[in-house]
Amino acid sequence: MRLENVAFRYRRRDPWVFRDVTVSLAVGSVTEVTGRNGAGKSTLLRVIAGLRRPRLGIVSDRPTRVGYAPERFPVDQPFSVRAYLGHMAAVRRVPGDAVGAWAERLGFDHLLDVRLPELSKGSAQKVGLAQALMADPELLILDEPFAGLDAATRDALPGLISGLAADGTTVVVSDHQRCVEALPGIDRLRVADTAVTRVAAGRTAATAVLEVEVPGDEADALESRLRADGYRVRRTER
């Protein structure tokens, strides 16, 4: 699919979140969206998913089956996990046994009869992932999917994502935790200052490595700023 000269702001007098965005997402690609807090990553994902319409520009060739897992899964609905996912499966015409299969795969099958508001953050995140994944999406949008996940699921998710991509799903993921950055062939978009820029995938000949020495108590902040800006950071303590 393709975004062409896309601009978005929430309200008419708001500042633009981004402007003049022209990017293509190849079928079966995995794209990581990076940027600082508030840069516009979630907004870009919503526009790509079709949940928000661009104010200007054109989005073309968006696949029909779109799976979207929001940053914060809405847990204020009074249903059990089973009832909620069963309903989502019915809406998307997915066989009902997909619910149990995804619950088992993501490790929350023991929670199927728990009501959504009673779920822990990580378990709610898994339910959000399951509803996005079970429709066999051609376009899968994951907004900070790793937040709150247990180690086993966090480790399994990149493999699951690359498996789906290998089968032709186009995946777009924002990921402060940088869990997908090591996936081979991953594309990267950086959102900053109302621009969305494609960052060269694979390191090219033009890559430079800087060694920067900072006081220990500043290291965490600098590291997360650099990572948010899309840089790869290797850290050593002295």
Ligand SMILES: Nc1ncnc2c1ncn2[C@@H]1O[C@H](COP(=O)(O)OP(=O)(O)OP(=O)(O)O)[C@@H](O)[C@H]1O
């Ligand atoms: N529903 C909304 N209505 C109005 N403004 C919004 C809305 N959602 C986000 N914004 C604004 O749009 C800008 C981009 O927000 P967005 O959530 O897309 O950033 P982000 O890069 O995903 O941030 P984070 O890393 O903190 O999740 C911010 O200025 C934010 O305040």
